[in-house]
Amino acid sequence: MLYLFTDFGWQGPYVGQMKSKVSEQVRYCQPIDLMHDVPAFNVKAGSYLLAAVSRYLPPDCVVAAIVDPQVGSDQRALVLRADYRWFVGPDNGLFDVVAQHASSCHWYEITFRPAHVSRSFHGRDIFIPVAGKLLLEESCDSFLSPISCPEPRFNDADLNEIIYIDQFGNLMTGLRASEVDGLVSIHFAGQLLSRATTFSDVDTGTAFFYENSQGLIEIAVNCGNAQAHFSATIGDSIALVF
Amino acid sequence: MLYLFTDFGWQGPYVGQMKSKVSEQVRYCQPIDLMHDVPAFNVKAGSYLLAAVSRYLPPDCVVAAIVDPQVGSDQRALVLRADYRWFVGPDNGLFDVVAQHASSCHWYEITFRPAHVSRSFHGRDIFIPVAGKLLLEESCDSFLSPISCPEPRFNDADLNEIIYIDQFGNLMTGLRASEVDGLVSIHFAGQLLSRATTFSDVDTGTAFFYENSQGLIEIAVNCGNAQAHFSATIGDSIALVF
Amino acid sequence: MLYLFTDFGWQGPYVGQMKSKVSEQVRYCQPIDLMHDVPAFNVKAGSYLLAAVSRYLPPDCVVAAIVDPQVGSDQRALVLRADYRWFVGPDNGLFDVVAQHASSCHWYEITFRPAHVSRSFHGRDIFIPVAGKLLLEESCDSFLSPISCPEPRFNDADLNEIIYIDQFGNLMTGLRASEVDGLVSIHFAGQLLSRATTFSDVDTGTAFFYENSQGLIEIAVNCGNAQAHFSATIGDSIALVF
Numbered sequence: 001m002l003y004l005f006t007d008f009g010w011q012g013p014y015v016g017q018m019k020s021k022v023s024e025q026v027r028y029c030q031p032i033d034l035m036h037d038v039p040a041f042n043v044k045a046g047s048y049l050l051a052a053v054s055r056y057l058p059p060d061c062v063v064a065a066i067v068d069p070q071v072g073s074d075q076r077a078l079v080l081r082a083d084y085r086w087f088v089g090p091d092n093g094l095f096d097v098v099a100q101h102a103s104s105c106h107w108y109e110i111t112f113r114p115a116h117v118s119r120s121f122h123g124r125d126i127f128i129p130v131a132g133k134l135l136l137e138e139s140c141d142s143f144l145s146p147i148s149c150p151e152p153r154f155n156d157a158d159l160n161e162i163i164y165i166d167q168f169g170n171l172m173t174g175l176r177a178s179e180v181d182g183l184v185s186i187h188f189a190g191q192l193l194s195r196a197t198t199f200s201d202v203d204t205g206t207a208f209f210y211e212n213s214q215g216l217i218e219i220a221v222n223c224g225n226a227q228a229h230f231s232a233t234i235g236d237s238i239a240l241v242f
Numbered sequence: 243m244l245y246l247f248t249d250f251g252w253q254g255p256y257v258g259q260m261k262s263k264v265s266e267q268v269r270y271c272q273p274i275d276l277m278h279d280v281p282a283f284n285v286k287a288g289s290y291l292l293a294a295v296s297r298y299l300p301p302d303c304v305v306a307a308i309v310d311p312q313v314g315s316d317q318r319a320l321v322l323r324a325d326y327r328w329f330v331g332p333d334n335g336l337f338d339v340v341a342q343h344a345s346s347c348h349w350y351e352i353t354f355r356p357a358h359v360s361r362s363f364h365g366r367d368i369f370i371p372v373a374g375k376l377l378l379e380e381s382c383d384s385f386l387s388p389i390s391c392p393e394p395r396f397n398d399a400d401l402n403e404i405i406y407i408d409q410f411g412n413l414m415t416g417l418r419a420s421e422v423d424g425l426v427s428i429h430f431a432g433q434l435l436s437r438a439t440t441f442s443d444v445d446t447g448t449a450f451f452y453e454n455s456q457g458l459i460e461i462a463v464n465c466g467n468a469q470a471h472f473s474a475t476i477g478d479s480i481a482l483v484f
Numbered sequence: 485m486l487y488l489f490t491d492f493g494w495q496g497p498y499v500g501q502m503k504s505k506v507s508e509q510v511r512y513c514q515p516i517d518l519m520h521d522v523p524a525f526n527v528k529a530g531s532y533l534l535a536a537v538s539r540y541l542p543p544d545c546v547v548a549a550i551v552d553p554q555v556g557s558d559q560r561a562l563v564l565r566a567d568y569r570w571f572v573g574p575d576n577g578l579f580d581v582v583a584q585h586a587s588s589c590h591w592y593e594i595t596f597r598p599a600h601v602s603r604s605f606h607g608r609d610i611f612i613p614v615a616g617k618l619l620l621e622e623s624c625d626s627f628l629s630p631i632s633c634p635e636p637r638f639n640d641a642d643l644n645e646i647i648y649i650d651q652f653g654n655l656m657t658g659l660r661a662s663e664v665d666g667l668v669s670i671h672f673a674g675q676l677l678s679r680a681t682t683f684s685d686v687d688t689g690t691a692f693f694y695e696n697s698q699g700l701i702e703i704a705v706n707c708g709n710a711q712a713h714f715s716a717t718i719g720d721s722i723a724l725v726f
Contacts, residue, residue: 003262009651016537028270033258036252037252167251252494274503276501299504409496455604
């Protein structure tokens with residue numbers, strides 16, 4: 001199974017052309033759109049999001065993950081095998097958090113180059129063909145070269161920042177709930193927020209935090225919009241109160 | 243075939259994670275996104291929309307329908323078999339209109355609970371696994387328990403209100419054209435509108451109503467935007483003039 | 485393989501109902517969404533876009549292409565076989581540019597009409613069933629009638645205009661880079677822009693043009709938004725400087 005994780009949005013022919021490419025290579029393969037609204041060009045937020053949303057994907061899946069402000073530059077193209085999953089994408093730190101959470105990692109540089117490669121769409125021209133080869137379980141030697149673990153851009157602690165804001169204004173952080181079992185309050189935007197299990201546990205209009213469906217700490221307002229309530233943006237910090 | 247009908251939007255990992263779950267369970271199953279922009283949290287509009295858009299779905303299909311302002315609460319999880327189609331979702335009235343239009347109905351409470359269930363994402367953790375079991379034609383006894391028909395939240399008449407506004411500003415109502423054959427005019431927002439067959443039947447800028455492609459009465463403005471023209475919102479009433 | 489190319493957007497049940505229809509007809513067929521944000525009702529922009537984004541599609545694919553301000557009117561429904569690809573859609577010029585770029589063309593009028601056809605959704609009721617028949621390689625005689633090439637609405641030169649603006653504000657033109665090899669500058673919105681290979685070749689905030697991933701000339705601003713920078717809209721002209 002192939003998953004797509006990008007900041008491309010649903011606009012334009014980009015996602016469709018990637019799907020076309022893979023379906024030509026792997027008959028009947030229909031990629032699953034994991035998300036296409038990763039905060040644009042934001043590799044840091046993307047790295048924590050990717051680790052969270054890929055945590056429950058099936059073994060042997062392939063994730064084409066593309067968030068890349070340096071598109072067209074000469075950075076390396078990578079493959080990471082983290083435990084039993086494959087990740088294909090740019091060498092810019094996007095896979096750092098996945099790797100830090102994995103029991104075992106193998107890193108590769110992509111040596112494959114097609115006859116024609118667009119300078120601005122490595123997703124279609126390099127990453128997807130390589131994802132297809134992995135799905136077909138081709139021998140890796142012909143298109144991958146083993147490398148040592150790249151220097152991590154992001155450290156191995158969870159991230160006390162907003163990494164994603166959903167359409168309802170809920171504020172997802174890069175902090176795994178499983179790592180902060182005893183956490184009862186957080187400071188955010190000058191306010192002290194309490195923990196709840198779910199929305200209906202607090203009064204209408206009350207801000208709180210809880211473990212969201214991705215296993216992350218998330219700030220919300222019952223029947224309200226936390227983004228508007230706090231004028232929050234991606235990257236805002238939270239402080240933990242144990 | 244599995245259909246998804248939600249108010250989740252296309253943002254975030256939510257739709258992708260539901261698709262991932264079902265593809266693990268039912269090989270090669272690729273759900274069809276019927277719509278993900280049901281008016282948010284609006285069960286009433288959703289109930290009439292669901293009945294309209296599911297009317298021509300093939301027999302034996304499964305529809306996972308999730309519009310749920312009470313997510314995380316303790317309401318029942320239901321399955322409805324209406325004629326030859328399955329509907330899986332919350333017990334909040336979302337299936338009422340489908341049931342009222344069906345010749346025969348069988349209702350079930352979902353007894354299945356996975357080992358881990360998120361408080362805020364029953365779509366992924368309960369409804370989709372149950373939809374998968376129905377697609378696989380597993381014996382229902384192990385995960386469904388027959389119940390009597392829930393008390394309807396919405397009455398069995400069509401709804402003289404706006405239930406959906408499309409991206410061009412057309413105003414869809416909850417009124418089936420087949421039920422109002424002789425209808426020649428409607429009152430809406432202080433204006434009297436005439437019936438036409440299609441856009442090109444009326445002058446540019448003229449508001450009218452017609453039978454839309456879902457079989458519902460819809461208000462539109464030729465080469466214009468009816469939502470802006472009338473400052474209309476979901477829930478606005480129309481009055482019929484025979 | 486079936487591709488969808490429309491101005492429907494992702495809202496509402498429209499794309500989902502087209503997919504449902506084709507999956508009933510052609511088992512396991514999952515159409516690929518090439519794009520659903522063709523500039524609304526803009527057949528001219530759509531015609532140049534369709535030619536660009538379909539250029540690398542596999543032989544024998546079928547493209548259902550629907551951009552149609554005259555929906556519900558009595559214009560003909562067409563099929564074009566351009567080289568080895570099929571195009572299904574309205575007779576309004578949408579296929580003109582594809583045809584002009586093809587080595588060989590065969591044109592057909594669609595004679596198929598279903599028992600029930602909505603006046604406002606020929607995509608679901610006529611074009612998709614015909615696309616399904618082509619995918620199944622049914623004998624065409626029963627639903628297509630050969631016609632001579634329609635009078636072109638758009639001439640056979642490339643288009644020196646903006647035809648699409650992506651979510652990052654990049655301005656795609658209807659001009660193939662392969663046709664203007666020696667082009668070094670363009671005039672746009674009162675400014676003279678130079679050619680670059682990719683974003684990182686120019687300073688932050690600098691506007692430039694380059695060959696995009698569709699093989700078209702595109703105007704962009706490094707780390708900026710060209711649409712906002714130039715107050716640009718679809719249809720704006722550019723002038724070539726050799």
